[in-house]
Amino acid sequence: IQLTQSPYSLSASVGDRVTITCRASQVIGNYLAWYQQKPGKAPKLLIYGASTLQSGVPSRFSGSGSGTDFTLTISSLQPEDFATYYCQQLSGHVSFGGGTKVEIK
Amino acid sequence: EVQLVESGGGLVQPGRSLRLSCTASRFTIEAYTMNWVRQAPGRGLEWVGFIRSNLNGGTTEYAASVEGRFTISRDDSKRIAYLQMNSLKTEDTGVYYCSRAPRFALLASDYWGQGTLVAVSS
Numbered sequence: 539i540q541l542t543q544s545p546y547s548l549s550a551s552v553g554d555r556v557t558i559t560c561r562a563s564q565v566i567g568n569y570l571a572w573y574q575q576k577p578g579k580a581p582k583l584l585i586y587g588a589s590t591l592q593s594g595v596p597s598r599f600s601g602s603g604s605g606t607d608f609t610l611t612i613s614s615l616q617p618e619d620f621a622t623y624y625c626q627q628l629s630g631h632v633s634f635g636g637g638t639k640v641e642i643k
Numbered sequence: 644e645v646q647l648v649e650s651g652g653g654l655v656q657p658g659r660s661l662r663l664s665c666t667a668s669r670f671t672i673e674a675y676t677m678n679w680v681r682q683a684p685g686r687g688l689e690w691v692g693f694i695r696s697n698l699n700g701g702t703t704e705y706a707a708s709v710e711g712r713f714t715i716s717r718d719d720s721k722r723i724a725y726l727q728m729n730s731l732k733t734e735d736t737g738v739y740y741c742s743r744a745p746r747f748a749l750l751a752s753d754y755w756g757q758g759t760l761v762a763v764s765s
Binding site for chain 2: 568569575579581582583586587590592622624625631632633634636637
């Protein structure tokens with residue numbers, strides 16, 4: 539199953555609303571997760587089950603979607619949110635999207 | 644706090660083997676699917692494979708790029724998951740992460756190790 543993330547990168551300012559999309563090549567139900575990764579660090583789980591916020595993750599992060607189309611939204615971008623974000627599907631063999639780099643405008 | 648620590652990485656020649664270990668602290672791995680994920684320099688995340696808990700059969704799944712060359716195993720009594728890598732290729736170079744996947748998270752990984760670097764080069 540292929541995952542297509544868009545955009546590849548984006549520039550945004552603190553306080554902006556940011557939306558990242560992930561499209562699966564097949565129906566995957568809600569077997570989708572979102573991760574944040576900062577340079578030199580391991581990924582951090584943000585969202586699982588397409589829309590469930592992982593414990594300890596700020597509520598400005600939210601996920602939506604089911605089937606093949608999914609979205610990660612950051613409602614008000616904070617300085618610590620500048621990072622690369624990955625979607626991951628867990629329906630059968632696992633795969634990751636190509637990543638979206640969120641940079642400071 | 645829950646901790647995963649990878650070890651065993653290093654520089655290896657193409658065609659040789661290497662075994663990575665993932666040691667868990669402050670939790671027992673027996674209830675978890677254990678994953679391996681890698682990241683080539685400057686690239687994105689690539690799933691390598693996982694091993695289900697013994698409660699769920701202890702079976703394994705692998706990415707096509709490593710099928711037949713890599714083997715994942717587990718020793719729950721030692722709290723260790725292993726990644727045996729044979730017939731290594733230069734394209735296997737990267738940071739290798741292990742992670743645990745609890746059932747409640749629909750197999751998403753809630754804790755990750757810090758990674759260990761594998762460099763395949765002659």
